[in-house]
Amino acid sequence: MNTDPVERFLAALSPEQREAVDARPCEEQERLAAAWERELESDDELDTLDELSPAAAEAEAARRVLERGSDR
Template structure:
């Protein structure tokens, strides 16, 4: 995975969630960034949001990945 993906994932997180994710191992951070990319690619609702506001879609996908982490 390109480091760019992890950086984009971290940037899409809220400050609180970013702090929590940065405390995880590098391997876990990369796994979550991969899950974030899959969420962006697979969710059709995010496709529509992405057309209107790509940063909003990225933030929504990041929030979903973090929410799944805590379930």
């Protein structure tokens, strides 16, 4: 299993999203990946989804982070 947060975040994205994020500066990719990890850790709804489908939970967290466009 890959442990690099940026690579894991990119893998959770759709091909179109991945291409767009991959074109961003490394610092922004790292910021988004950190926000994605926080989203996965903090949202109880994603915990439930993760039990059913880890990939779906990761994709949903990635979608939320990109939609929000911030690292809240």
